[in-house]
Amino acid sequence: xxxxxxxxxxxxxxxxxxxxxxxxxxxxxxxxxxxxxxxxxxxxxxxxxxxxxxxxxxxxxxxxxxxxxxxxxxxxxxxxxxxxxxxxxxxxxxxxxxxxxxxxxxxxxxxxxxxxxxxxxxxxxxxxxxxxxxxxxxxxxxxxxxxxxxxxxxxxxxxxxxxxxxxxxxxxxxxxxxxxxxxxxxxxxxxxxxxxxxxxxxxxxxxxxxxxxxxxx
Ligand code: AMP
Numbered sequence: 390x391x392x393x394x395x396x397x398x399x400x401x402x403x404x405x406x407x408x409x410x411x412x413x414x415x416x417x418x419x420x421x422x423x424x425x426x427x428x429x430x431x432x433x434x435x436x437x438x439x440x441x442x443x444x445x446x447x448x449x450x451x452x453x454x455x456x457x458x459x460x461x462x463x464x465x466x467x468x469x470x471x472x473x474x475x476x477x478x479x480x481x482x483x484x485x486x487x488x489x490x491x492x493x494x495x496x497x498x499x500x501x502x503x504x505x506x507x508x509x510x511x512x513x514x515x516x517x518x519x520x521x522x523x524x525x526x527x528x529x530x531x532x533x534x535x536x537x538x539x540x541x542x543x544x545x546x547x548x549x550x551x552x553x554x555x556x557x558x559x560x561x562x563x564x565x566x567x568x569x570x571x572x573x574x575x576x577x578x579x580x581x582x583x584x585x586x587x588x589x590x591x592x593x594x595x596x597x598x599x600x601x602x603x604x605x606x
Pocket of ligand 1: 399421422423425442443444446447448449450454474475476477478482547556
């Protein structure tokens with residue numbers, strides 16, 4: 390059983406690296422942001438509660454986040470383990486998490502602020518199938534259209550310069566202390582997030598002592 394948390398500023402590649410890590414190790418990727426985005430897109434009651442806060446780049450209420458995380462982990466569909474992405478984001482969430490689950494490692498993706506801005510502001514998302522694109526490194530084949538399902542790509546509501554600034558502020562104020570908490574438990578693995586996605590994945594696996602990544606197919 391492998392239980393990991395992945396941390397890093399917005400745009401550091403948490404989602405991509407989690408997916409690569411989960412693919413052949415049969416881990417389950419639990420992205421709190423993705424769960425919320427699903428609710429917003431599907432107009433659920435929870436979606437209505439978080440939509441505005443998310444669009445502003447602010448943090449959703451702790452009770453709500455904790456219940457979402459608990460409900461997700463209670464599904465126990467993670468026989469081989471999980472990678473939690475986007476949680477915990479502040480001291481209280483970290484306490485809740487550490488009381489309930491033992492963590493084997495925290496992967497910390499490090500990215501300089503200039504690179505964060507460059508990456509985040511060029512990010513595009515397919516509202517149809519959830520596929521992520523990046524106009525710098527990972528362009529769609531047809532401009533503005535999803536390669537998989539052809540849906541018109543959108544910019545995430547919180548990928549604006551204003552919302553990004555708010556999220557970076559929140560990260561520095563609230564999430565950095567969480568990292569310090571995990572550091573004291575000696576579970577943090579710092580990884581340079583600047584290289585290509587494959588190279589970052591290789592570095593993650595090396596530091597965690599995991600088998601090398603074997604792309605499917
Ligand atoms: P992310 O995709 O991780 O950047 O999350 C997108 C948005 O979802 C954040 O800007 C928050 O509004 C909300 N969110 C995600 N995870 C959390 C969390 N652990 N605590 C509070 N809000 C969160």
